[in-house]
Amino acid sequence: MQATDMSKGFTIIRYIEATPEQVWHAWTEPEAIAHWWHLPLTSTPREELEFDVRPGGHYIYTSLHHETEKRMTSGGVYKEVQPYDHLVFTWGAPGLNPEDLPIITIRLDRVSDGTHMSLEFRGFSGEPGDDSYYDTWDVAVKNLKEYLTPAAA
Numbered sequence: 001m002q003a004t005d006m007s008k009g010f011t012i013i014r015y016i017e018a019t020p021e022q023v024w025h026a027w028t029e030p031e032a033i034a035h036w037w038h039l040p041l042t043s044t045p046r047e048e049l050e051f052d053v054r055p056g057g058h059y060i061y062t063s064l065h066h067e068t069e070k071r072m073t074s075g076g077v078y079k080e081v082q083p084y085d086h087l088v089f090t091w092g093a094p095g096l097n098p099e100d101l102p103i104i105t106i107r108l109d110r111v112s113d114g115t116h117m118s119l120e121f122r123g124f125s126g127e128p129g130d131d132s133y134y135d136t137w138d139v140a141v142k143n144l145k146e147y148l149t150p151a152a153a
Contacts, residue, residue: 004102004123010134012119012141018148020084020108020115026144027087027106028053036143038063039136042072055081060094076101084108102133117141 016023026032030049038044048062048071060075076090077098085108092101102123109116119137126134 004100006103006122008125009102009120009122010126011121012134012138014117014141014145015111015114016117016145016148017114020110022148023108023115023117023144024084024087026148032147033061036147037061037140038143039139041066048073053078053081053087055079057081059089079103080105104137 018026026036028051030046030051033049033051034044034046042063042065044061044063048064049060051057051059051061053059055078057078058075059078060073062071062073064071073094074091075094076092078087078089080086080088087106089104090098090101091104102121105118105120105122107118107120109118119141121133121137124133126132126137128134128138
């Protein structure tokens with residue numbers, strides 16, 4: 001496999017109307033992840049999630065396409081875990097060398113009425129409308145916001 005070029009990447013920054021603790025929980029607890037970490041027309045079955053959130057711990061998740069019933073499995077290794085502050089992990093197909101995978105850094109900054117969250121993706125280029133890495137993660141972040149943001153009364 002070709003080495004990932006860590007000079008390439010992108011960052012997605014969003015405000016989320018939730019505390020850093022709530023955002024952290026959504027990134028680290030399988031019961032929460034099953035609700036948001038997937039693309040349109042897919043779901044993430046809870047029984048197909050494994051998360052060992054600690055430095056060196058692995059995670060794996062499967063997305064199930066509703067129309068084709070095709071399963072797509074992804075996973076990686078946690079590099080840094082600092083609760084309520086930042087999370088660094090690799091992302092790709094399970095079983096690949098973690099040193100060859102893109103790295104994702106999630107940073108959480110508390111603001112008076114919520115959290116500023118940044119997702120930095122290193123390893124491949126991406127931009128809005130690319131129908132690839134950027135758009136995939138942008139959809140995930142939108143799902144996360146919807147999951148965490150209370151519906152208007």
